[in-house]
Amino acid sequence: MAQRQTSGWGLYPRIAAEVDPVRFPEDLVALVRRQMPLLAQGNCRSYGDGCLAPRVASFLPLNHLLAFDAERGVVHAEAGITLDKLLRFIVPRGWFLPVTPGTKFPTLGGCIAADVHGKNHHREGTFGNYVEALDMVLADGTLLTCSQTEHRDLFEATVGGMGLTGFIYAARLRLRPIRSAYIVLRSLRTESFAETCRVFAETHDQYPYSVAWVDCLARGAHLGRSIVMLGEHEAADAAAPEGSLRVHARGALDIPCYLPAWTLNPLTVRAFNAAYYRRHWRRDARARVHYDPFFYPLDIVTNWNRIYGRSGFLQYQFVVPFRDGEAVMAEVLARIAARGTASFLAVLKTMGPQSGGMLSFPLPGYTLALDISRRDAGIVAFLRELNGIVAASGGRNYLAKDTILERAQFEPMYPRLDEFRAAKRRYDPHCLFRSLQSDRLGLT
Amino acid sequence: MRPRAVILGAKSAIAHALAEELAEAHGYDLVLAARRSQQLRPLAADLTLRAGVRVGLLEYDALDLAAAPGLAARIRGETGDFELVVQVFGYLGDQARAEQDDGELLRILNTNYTAAAVALNDLARYLAGRGAPGGIIGIGSVAGDRGRRSNYVYGAAKGALALYLQGLRNRLADRGVHVLTVKPGFVDTPMTAGLQGLFLVAPPARVARDIVRAYQRRRDVVYTPWFWRYIMLLIRAIPESRFKHLRL
Numbered sequence: 001m002a003q004r005q006t007s008g009w010g011l012y013p014r015i016a017a018e019v020d021p022v023r024f025p026e027d028l029v030a031l032v033r034r035q036m037p038l039l040a041q042g043n044c045r046s047y048g049d050g051c052l053a054p055r056v057a058s059f060l061p062l063n064h065l066l067a068f069d070a071e072r073g074v075v076h077a078e079a080g081i082t083l084d085k086l087l088r089f090i091v092p093r094g095w096f097l098p099v100t101p102g103t104k105f106p107t108l109g110g111c112i113a114a115d116v117h118g119k120n121h122h123r124e125g126t127f128g129n130y131v132e133a134l135d136m137v138l139a140d141g142t143l144l145t146c147s148q149t150e151h152r153d154l155f156e157a158t159v160g161g162m163g164l165t166g167f168i169y170a171a172r173l174r175l176r177p178i179r180s181a182y183i184v185l186r187s188l189r190t191e192s193f194a195e196t197c198r199v200f201a202e203t204h205d206q207y208p209y210s211v212a213w214v215d216c217l218a219r220g221a222h223l224g225r226s227i228v229m230l231g232e233h234e235a236a237d238a239a240a241p242e243g244s245l246r247v248h249a250r251g252a253l254d255i256p257c258y259l260p261a262w263t264l265n266p267l268t269v270r271a272f273n274a275a276y277y278r279r280h281w282r283r284d285a286r287a288r289v290h291y292d293p294f295f296y297p298l299d300i301v302t303n304w305n306r307i308y309g310r311s312g313f314l315q316y317q318f319v320v321p322f323r324d325g326e327a328v329m330a331e332v333l334a335r336i337a338a339r340g341t342a343s344f345l346a347v348l349k350t351m352g353p354q355s356g357g358m359l360s361f362p363l364p365g366y367t368l369a370l371d372i373s374r375r376d377a378g379i380v381a382f383l384r385e386l387n388g389i390v391a392a393s394g395g396r397n398y399l400a401k402d403t404i405l406e407r408a409q410f411e412p413m414y415p416r417l418d419e420f421r422a423a424k425r426r427y428d429p430h431c432l433f434r435s436l437q438s439d440r441l442g443l444t
Numbered sequence: 445m446r447p448r449a450v451i452l453g454a455k456s457a458i459a460h461a462l463a464e465e466l467a468e469a470h471g472y473d474l475v476l477a478a479r480r481s482q483q484l485r486p487l488a489a490d491l492t493l494r495a496g497v498r499v500g501l502l503e504y505d506a507l508d509l510a511a512a513p514g515l516a517a518r519i520r521g522e523t524g525d526f527e528l529v530v531q532v533f534g535y536l537g538d539q540a541r542a543e544q545d546d547g548e549l550l551r552i553l554n555t556n557y558t559a560a561a562v563a564l565n566d567l568a569r570y571l572a573g574r575g576a577p578g579g580i581i582g583i584g585s586v587a588g589d590r591g592r593r594s595n596y597v598y599g600a601a602k603g604a605l606a607l608y609l610q611g612l613r614n615r616l617a618d619r620g621v622h623v624l625t626v627k628p629g630f631v632d633t634p635m636t637a638g639l640q641g642l643f644l645v646a647p648p649a650r651v652a653r654d655i656v657r658a659y660q661r662r663r664d665v666v667y668t669p670w671f672w673r674y675i676m677l678l679i680r681a682i683p684e685s686r687f688k689h690l691r692l
Binding site for chain 2: 002019021023024026061062063064065066067068078088089
């Protein structure tokens with residue numbers, strides 16, 4: 001066992017933790033038998049403190065494919081496998097992840113624990129929708145397989161449950177068939193937030209993938225101007241039916257050290273945002289792109305989180321219901337623009353129906369995700385103000401990206417919280433599984 | 445037909461990385477030999493699915509010295525012929541304890557040297573008489589290049605293993621069996637987890653890549669990562685009269 005400095009992808013908070021690498025499923029049983037608080041940790045791609053605890057079991061060595069049903073497209077794998085490794089296996093065989101987050105470096109277990117979503121949430125729902133079964137090691141050392149039909153309460157508490165119900169040793173995931181590794185992309189430039197919303201509404205049924213990059217620093221009439229990106233998997237490439245299932249390459253760039261404080265400031269970010277917006281000089285452009293730049297644009301820069309410097313950054317994502325959604329979102333965007341808060345990435349998307357997990361984030365509405373440097377003094381207070389607006393509209397914050405939510409704000413956001421607490425009491429009565437976040441939110 | 449490699453001590457992190465490298469990058473079928481080898485079923489399934497190779501598991505206890513003479517026959521009986529042997533098992537042990545406790549001393553010496561020597565004795569006999577090209581890769585250590593107070597028991601065993609491999613190389617050179625001695629520096633594995641004063645720690649995958657590349661180029665001794673050759677050159681150059689007073 002070794003003491004290591006650990007942090008989420010936002011590099012804040014950073015804590016020293018006892019890290020136990022788990023090599024075999026038996027190790028998981030041995031760990032829980034010690035009856036000391038602990039948490040499963042994957043590749044630390046969630047942003048905040050949901051993946052942190054003073055004692056963690058590192059799942060990175062548990063990264064094996066166990067079985068693959070080529071007929072049905074179902075893969076059975078250990079929870080520590082990264083999406084990167086999964087993609088290298090499934091893409092050449094004509095399959096793709098049914099739902100994918102914006103990076104391919106989280107683990108399978110992490111994607112289930114956060115019940116991640118992707119650009120296709122409005123049509124296909126969350127990652128958890130495609131999980132057929134979970135092989136778990138519970139707090140008392142029991143091995144149990146749960147699914148929508150078996151031990152359903154455990155399954156629904158675990159999908160989106162931030163690792164608090166037990167160890168996910170392995171999972172069966174239903175994949176999506178593809179004929180090509182390429183995406184047919186359409187980019188639309190909009191001049192205002194209202195127009196962005198209209199584009200989302202009009203294209204909702206046409207494209208499985210949609211997302212908008214928002215220029216958060218544009219004000220007034222241009223508030224909420226965006227580049228809306230719509231995509232679908234390319235149908236079979238007649239010319240090169242084999243060659244078109246090309247797997248992604250390794251990241252080309254690295255940020256080898258923390259960048260100094262001045263690199264990201266409102267001026268440089270404003271210039272970047274304006275340039276990015278202008279680059280899309282056509283109002284409606286079409287292109288054919290590989291899945292790698294389409295889904296994982298930032299993965300090309302290894303350690304991109306270091307551009308925010310040693311102090312790290314906050315990622316902030318919330319969703320507000322469609323009812324009043326446009327007005328609430330406009331209000332939030334106006335506040336962000338007025339504050340001049342530098343955000344490289346502001347990503348807007350519509351979400352579809354709520355799904356399985358008791359603590360799953362998505363609900364039908366608009367979701368916005370922002371990266372904000374922690375050097376911005378007073379940012380926490382500002383974001384908590386936004387939390388208030390989000391909560392009042394019936395929206396909620398995303399736990400996988402949260403570092404600042406307060407218990408009183410959190411509880412009303414998640415209506416199935418009582419069900420979750422009941423499952424937690426049932427499967428982990430002594431709160432063996434806990435994180436800094438679960439302690440902060442009063443879940444443990 | 446694909447070549448087959450036997451990995452002795454297949455549970456370590458370096459062995460795991462070597463198995464991936466041999467199967468994925470070079471298409472070897474594998475025999476993974478270890479105690480409680482059934483625990484390696486996920487790794488075997490993974491390599492079979494991804495690389496399309498065959499992976500056999502062999503129950504093997506390196507410290508059961510009496511069983512060593514039948515090793516080659518047992519491997520061939522349970523899985524088939526093989527051409528490459530990778531001896532990976534080892535035991536770092538606790539130097540301070542070994543100074544007080546002969547049990548620990550013997551365990552370090554036996555695991556790292558005696559057990560390796562008896563296993564390779566049997567496997568070398570088989571490979572030498574097989575009438576086809578083959579190879580043996582033995583994992584020594586930079587610790588075997590000079591005795592230091594902090595780990596000379598482990599170092600002595602690994603140093604002895606390096607001498608043994610050197611002689612074996614000499615003996616087998618004309619029989620078409622190549623012997624590679626590997627001297628890893630610090631590798632990021634459970635063996636080194638939590639140790640103080642580590643530097644330049646290398647990931648196992650990199651070490652595995654270096655090892656297989658060196659084997660394919662028919663190198664005799666390889667340091668991995670490469671800079672350890674020069675670090676050890678410097679350390680060996682310190683006169684003994686000075687070295688004996690150093691705290692390294």
